[in-house]
Amino acid sequence: MAGILDAVVVGAGSAGLGISYLLKQQGRDHQVLERGRIGETWRTQRWDSFRLNSPNVRSLLPGDAPEVPDPWGASTQHQFVSYLESYVERHHLPVITETPAEKLTRDDGLFLVATPRALLRARNVVIASGSLNCPKRPPVSAELPITLRQLDSSTYRNAAELAQGAVLVVGSGQSGGQIAEDLALAGRSVFLATSRVGRLVRHYRACDIFNWMTLSGYLDMPRSEIIPPSGKLPPRGLLGATHTISLQSLSAQGVVLLGRFLGMRNGSLVFGDDLDEHIRFADESSANVKRFIDDYIRRAGLNAPPADDDPAELIAPRLPYPPIRSIELATSGIRSVIWCTGFRGDFRWIKIPDTIGDDGQPIHEDGIGFVPGLYFSGLDFASTRKSGIIAGVAEEAARLGNHIARRSASYFN
Template sequence: MSGILDAIVIGAGSAGLGASYLLTQQAYNHLVLERDRIGETWRTQRWDSFRLNSPRIRSVLPGDSFDGPDPWGASTQHEFVAYLESYAKRHRLPVRTQTPVRELTRDNGLYLVATLHGTLRARNVVIATGNLNCPARPSWSAELPPAIRQLDSSTYRNAAELDDGAILVVGSGQSGGQIAEDLVLAGRSVFLATSRAGRLVRRYRGGDIFNWMTLSGFLDVTRETLVLPSGKLPPRALLGATHTISLQSLSAQGVVLLGRFIGVENGTLQFGDEVVEHIRFADDSSAEVKRFLDRYIARAGLEAPPPEEDPAETIAARLPDPPIRSIDWATIGIRSVIWCTGFKGNFRWVRLNGALDAVGQPVHRDGIGIIPGLYFTGLDFASTRKSGTIPGVAEEAARLANHLAKRARDID
């Protein structure tokens, strides 16, 4: 492979294709390299009943507008993958599939992208692989008995694939809450180790919550504002794709709510006593979002129906009495644990001094890397609440394309 490209985009998911569209519009000579198929993560890291949390009308990429049926409905991952393939074809994006990147280095001011088919050279590189592709588990997960099958939210598919017996879901953010409901609706015995995670209603004051959050600027709140005192970012709030899911609604369906899963002691599973606190925190976070939206509606002078009660919020929680702090897994019959405890990115192939921090994650400011010509897109909470979501693609792609253009002018 000879010649020097203006840019190479690594990853053909929504972020990578969105970046490629903007680069194409600016006539940049570039390629998009994809390890397998377009939208591979969407194909392989979602459960069967998964649907996008952003409605169809808010799930389009740069240059497109939605004109299909059910604009406020929720697409399946299969529908979204088909959309990504169509998007790349319609806009004639230069995607090379089945081209995993082995190594990214830099020499004499050029980036060297080593693939199975040779090495490409480029003046700029946009890494669009995201940072939600490597499941994170607590270190003590290795202490669980071998008889318990452990999965991550990215490998869970459906209840029928799990062994007979009870299931423990760990984490009550988006994935944990949705998977717990998927399991209990399938008739399984489900325990949910809750966490300090926010919650959102699906609809509010006559509109979709995601649309309200977009219009009001709620999704534009900056990363710096969101960082917790611990230095970490909060998990994504629990949001059902088609309806509201709350800890209390899950308990009403039969999910047994527990506190934090804190470890294994003498062969038994140990839990904290924070269930009531976690329910209260989720309720408070939902109320806070509603107040934000109410202020926006009043400020903008919009006509919207008055606030309404959501049954998933008003239903009473059914909690174990006394609270469960310890479980003998064999007696209860827990045979599977599904970890919904977050992800990190796999950037081991990036061999650039200073590009990654001490734990191997990107060093950047609003997606712009510390090394000239290095960019990251699709990172969760990279700049704002919107970062890392499909509706955030257009904004991020435009910012990176503009910065890349400025860099080209400065070089010239």
């Protein structure tokens, strides 16, 4: 059995490092492969003003104490990358950087992981590259003329890098709302094609909303209660990292709100008539989360102060009248389009039957693949609402680590 690892972990982001910590605690011989540097996605797919949506005290990995400076502050991506590097060093995790996993196969009960440096053999493999590393664009993106520069939220950095002129942001989830505000604060003319997505307040009843969602169990809601019958993952609700962002507050900053982007027609950008519905849905989702928290506070008998009015929710939306259904591109001044329309994982390098579905995404249950010994960590909504975010790493790592331990015990018995 010489040269056979207990496990190979693919990806040195928060999910991969979390499971590596658990494997090390179990004394398991393993390697963590990272295609670039530690936290590569955090380094290369975030805009300059980006900050984590989860506060520092809720952004810790397994084994780290909650006593942190500025516990309710929001880290920049650079600060979080530094934290990941420190985590690897402090816990002596076996990370190999600049070593992508190029191909995963299986032979005689063992997994074979091909890399540019070597072929690794392991009894277990944890794919921790996540499902948010390849941006998705709707088919209508192909209809736009080449005179428009098209970017994804993962390649946007700041307003100064864009050509002079107005910007169309497509999608009003977390990235879309935050980027639209970033552009507006930089003095750019911004059009926001909205979508049916929820939102959250940043603070509620004298506490960070993320803390309430953690304590109340809102983040523990199982996948089965979140994912519709179609299986399509819902977008994460719009949440400002340091303050509440609403469609209303964006409009007050000069962002022109539009309905869903439908494509090009006779030289014009065309939008749906669903803007009012999108604003209403976002407002209702915020109210629903607050009711969930209120119920928890009442059941737990907590003496939490009453809620203060949030200016971002009180302000009336400033909507174009008449509503804008089309914009003639030639006279609009729009020179750039930023797609904030979601991501998917890239699992094409996995060459094992019954592991990847027709949609190109993993076949799993709670992160456990149908092929024994294959695991997926960091997938959005894999098990609960907090799967795929930093706050869910510790729980997921413990669950997968325990499953590996049970499998290893049976392997040698």
